[in-house]
Amino acid sequence: MTAIPLEHVLLVAAGLFGLGLVGVLVRRNLLFMLVSVEVMLNAAGLAFVAAGASRWQADGQVMFLFVLTVAAAEVSVGLALLLQVRRRLGTVDADVARRLGG
Amino acid sequence: MGSIALLLLVALPLAGFVVLGLAGKRLRPAAVAVIGAGSVGLAALDALGLLVRFLLEPPEARVIRQTLWVWLDTGELHPRLSLLLDPLALVMALVVTGVGFLIHLYSIGFMRGEEGNGRFFAQMNLFVASMLVLVLADDLFFLYLGWEGVGLSSYLLIGFWWRDEKNGRAARKAFIVTRIGDAAMAVGLFVLFQGLGTLQISEVAARATAAWRVGAGPAVLASALLFAGAAGKSAQLPLQTWLPDAMAGPTPVSALIHAATMVTAGVYLIARMHALFELAPDVLAAVAVVGAVTMLLAGLSAIAQRDIKRVLAYSTMSQIGMMFLALGVGAWSAAIFHLVVHAFFKALLFLSAGVVILALDHEHDLFRMGGLRKELPLAFWTFAIAGASLAGLPLVTAGFYSKDLILWEAWASSRGGPLLGAAGIFGALVTSLYVGRVILLAFFGERRTVASVRPGRVLAIPLVVLAGLSLVGGLVELPPTLGHAPSFSWFLEPSLPAATAAGRRSDMAILQGLTSLASLSGILLAYLGFLRHRRADEELPLVGPGVTGILASGFGFDALYDLCVVRPLTRIARANSADALDRIFEGLAALVGLTHRALCRTQTGRLRTYAAAMVVGTVVIVGIAVLR
Amino acid sequence: MILGWIVVLTLAGGALAWSGGRRASRWIALGTLALDLVLVGPLFLRRPATPAGRRWLAELVLPWMPRYGVGIHLAIDGLSLLLIVLTLVLGILAVVASWREITQRTGFFHFNLMAVLAGILGVFMALDLFLFYLFWELMLLPMALLIAIWGHERRTRAAIKFFLFTQAGGLVMLVSILGLAFVHHADTGVLTFDYPELVGTPMPAAVEMLLMLGFFLGFAVKLPAVPLHTWLPDAHTEAPTAGSVVLAGLLLKTGAYGLLRFALPIFPEASRAFAPVAMTLGTIGIVYGAVLAWAQTDLKRLVAYTSVSHLGFVLLGIYAAGTVAQEGAVVQMLAHGLSTGGLFILVGALQERLGTRSLDRMGGLWAMAPRMGVLGMMLALASLGLPAFGNFVGEILVLVGSYPRSPELTAVATAAMVLATAYSLRLVQRTFFGARAEPASVLQDLSARETAVLVAAALGLICLGLYPQPVLDTAEPALGALRTVFGQVARR
Structure with a gap:
C-alpha cells in the first residue's frame, strides 16, 4: 500500500478549509454559514488525521474525535440559535441580525 | 506702673473696638459715642501721663518695654508681641491718641443720626488701636500686624457708606495699592531676618550696623523694600494714587487717615529704622528725591482740584513728601516735628472743611461754595488758621517752624544740597498758592449756596483746640535764629540722632527770609489769580485747559496705571476665567x-x-x- | 488601640445613621464625631519628651496578611493628631451646616459623609502602606457619591471628573507603593509594607526618582498642584455644602500629609533634587489660583480657586523643608481648613436663600444680613492673609522659611498677597456691599445654628493667628522626626 504523501492530504484539507471560509464569508444564510463552518472543522480534522497517520501515532485520531464532539456541540447550539433568530427576526439572513452594531 | 500704662494705651481703643463691634447695635447712640470717643480719650490721657513721667526722668531712662506674649516660636524665628515706648514712640502715640481723640469727639457731632453709628466708632477705634500697635511695636512682625490693621481699618472706613459702589471701589483701591507696598515690605522683613536672624527693632539696628558695611547689598535691598512699603502707606510716588480717592469716606475718617494715622506710618517706619537706612545712602537719596518730586507734583495737582477734600488730599501727599525729603537728608527729628505739626493743622483743615460740607448738605465742590466767611465764622477762622499753618506763615504759625527746619536741613545738611533746598522752597510757594486758592474760593467772593446747619458745641471744641495747637505747636522747637530752643529734638535725642546740618546762622536767616517770601508771595498770587480775576469755570488763570486737566487728574497716574496694569491684568484674567x-x-x-x-x-x-x-x-x- | 476604635466607630456611626431615620441620622453622625473628639482629646496631653524618644503618641499593630507583609499598623504623632482634630471639627461643622440642606436620602448622605471621614482619619493614621492605600481609596467613592447624588446642576460630570483624576493619581501611587515594597524585598529579602521599615531603603537614584514621582503625582493631584488642579473647581462647585467643606478642608490636606509623611522621608535624595520643581509648582499655583479666583463670577468657584492658591503655600513650605517653612505649611493647612470651610458654609447658606451662586445677582446684602456680612468679612480677611488670623501665620512662616532657599520664588509668592487682597475684597464687595442687584427678594440672616458654626470657625482662626504656639509645639516633634531622615541630605 503506497502511502498518500502528507502534502497532498494537507492540500486537500487546505482546499476544504478555504471552501468553508469562503462559504462563511459570502453566504448570508445562517444555515449555510453553519454548514460552511462544519466544512472548515472537518478540514482541520482531516489535517489532524493525516498528520497523525504520517507519524504513526494515534494522537491525530484522538484530536479528530475532539473535533467531532466540538462540531456536534457547535451544530446543536448553532441550530438552536438559528431557530431563535428565525423566530424573532423572521429571517435567517446574517446581515439582518446586526443588533450589536455600534 | 509704666508698663501697665503702656499696655492700657493699646488696650483701651482695642477694648472700645471689641465692645462696640460686638454690642454696637444694641447700645444707644449716646453710649456708643461715650465708649467710642471715651476709649481714645482715656488713651490720650494715659499717653499724657507717660509724657509727664518721661519728662521727669533722665533721658537715658526714658524707655519702657513690655512683652505681652511670644507670638510664635519656631526655629530661629520667635517674634514677640512686645511693646516699646521710647520718646519717638511716645510722640507718635500722643499724636495718634490726642488728635485721634479730637477727631472722635468731632465725629460724635458729625455722624449724629447716621446709620451704623456703632460700626463707625468700632472701626475708628480699630484704626487708632492698629496705629498704636504700629508705633509701639518692638518687633517688626508685630509692627506688621499694626501696619496691616491700619490698612484694613482704612478700607473699612473709606467704604463706610457701602451702598455706593464708588465708595467700595475707592476703599478697595486704597487697600490693594497699599498692599503692594506691604508685600514689598514683607520681603524686606525676610531679607532682614535672613541676614540678621532677628526682627526685634533695636536688635535689628544694632546687628545691622555691626554686620553690614555702608552700602552692603542686603542693607540696600532691605531698606529699599521697606521704603517701598513706606511709600505705599504714605502715598508717595509711585503708589500715591489711592489717597485722593480715599476721600470717599466720611470726613472724620479722612481727617484720621491724613492726620493721626495711616499716612504718617511710612514716615514713622523710616525714622524708626533710621540706623538701617543710614547703611544705604543711595536709598536715602532716593527717599529724598521721591519725597521732593511727590511734594511738587502733588502740590501742583492741588491747585487744580474742584473738590475741597481732594485739595486737602493732594496737600497731604505734598506735605508727606516734604517729610520724606527731610528723612532722605537725615533730618530725622525735623521730619517727626513736621509730622506732629502737620497732624494738628491737617486734622483741623479736614474738620473745618467737614463743617462746611455738613452745612452745605454734603457739597464738596469749591465752585459752588463762596462767601461762607460770614455764615460760618468758626469754620472760616479755624480753616484760615490751619491754612496759614500749612502755608507756613512766618513766625505766628507752627507750620513755619517745622517747614523751615526741613528746608534748612535740605539745603545745608551733608546729604542735601541746593537742588533739594530749592525744590523745597518752590514747594512752599506752591503750597501757599493752593491754600490761598481754597480759602478764597470757599470763604470769600459771592455766596452761591445757603448753609443749612451751624456747627454745634461738639464740633466746635475740637476745632478750637486744634486751632490753638496749629498756632503754638511750633514753639517746642525754636531755631538758632529765633531763640534756639530745640527742646523737641532734645526730647527725641535718645531715639533719633541729631541733625547733621552745619551752617552759619546768617545763612539760616537768609533761608528763612526766602521761605517766608515764598509763602507770602504764594498767597499773593492766589489773591491775584482767584479773587481778583475770579472765573466761573474751573480753568486756571494763565495756563490753558490742557494743563489744568493734567493737574486736575494728578498728572494722569490713574489713567497710566489703568492702561498699563489694571486693564491688561483684567483682560488676561477674564480671558482665562x-x-x-x-x-x-x-x-x-x-x-x-x-x-x-x-x-x-x-x-x-x-x-x-x-x-x-x-x-x-x-x-x-x-x-x-x-x-x- | 484607641486609634482603631476611632476609625471603626466612625464607620459604625455611618452605618447606624444610614439605618436611622431622617432626623436621627443627623444626631447619630453628630454624636459619633463628638465621641471621637472626646476620645482623641486626651492624646493631646501625651507629649513625647524628645524627638528621639517615643515617636508615636499612640500606636496599634495587628497582624493581617503576614505572608505579604501587610499588617494593620496605625500610629499618630503630633502632625497626625492636629489633622485628625481638624477632621473631626470640620466634620462636625459640616454635619451642622447641612442640617437643613439635605432633604433626600438623609441617612445615606450621612453614611457617605462618615465613610469619607473614616477614610480621611485612616489616611492620617495608617503607617502600613497597603492599609494607607486602602483608606486612600475609601475616601474616594463616598465622596464621588456625595457629589453625584446631592450636588448641584452639573454634578454627574463633576463627580466623574473628580473620580477619574484622583483615581488615576491613586493608581500611580499604588504602582509606586508596590515598586517600593519590591525594591525593599530585593534589598533585604523581607516583603513588607510597613512604613518604619521602608524608610531608609537604599536604592539607585533613578529608581528613587521614579518611585518618588509616583508618590508625588498621587499626592499632587489631591493637593492639588497646578496643573493637576482642574478637577477641584468643578468638584467644589458642584458638591453640596458638606461635601465642599470636607473636600477643601480635609481631602486636600491628605495630599500635603502624604508628601510630608511619605514622599520626603522615604525618598530624601530624590525629593531634594525635585524640591526646586515642586517649589516652583507651588508658587505657580499661588499666583495662578489667585488670578483665576479673581476672574470668577460663581461664588463657589471663586472660593474653590482660592484653595489652589492657598495650597500652593503648603507645597512651597513642605519642599522648602526647613523648620519654619514646614511649621508654616501645617498652620496653613489648619487655617485653610477653617477659613475655606467657613466660606463654603457661608456660600452654601447664601445659595440656600437666594437660589444662586452668581455674584452678578448679589450685592447690597449687608442691609438684610449684617451678621452674615460680618462673618463673611472676617473669613475673607483671613483668606487674604491679614495678620491676627491663622492664614497669615501660615503664609508668613512659609515665606520666611522659603526665602533662604529661593528669594525669587518667595518674592513672587509674597506679591500674590496683593492678588489675594483683590479677590477677597471682590468677594465681599460683590455680595454684601454696593447696590442691591435684585431688590425684590428678602434675605434671612444666619440662623443661630449657622452663626454658631461660622463663629466657631472665625474664633479658631483668630486663636491660630494670635497664639499658634500650641499647634507649633504639637507639630514640631513630628516634623522634626520626619526631617531628621530627610534633613541629613537636605539641610544645608
Missing part, C-alpha cells in the same frame, strides 16, 4: 471620546465582517510568525 489648563484635560477626554467613536464604527454587527476580520488577523499574525 475658564482656566486654560483645564483644556488639556478636556482635550484628553475629547481624544478618548474620539477614539471611542472611531472604534465603534468597526463594530458593525455583521457576522461576516467579523469573520473576515478574524481571517485577516490570523493571516497577518501567522504571516509575521512565519516570516520572522
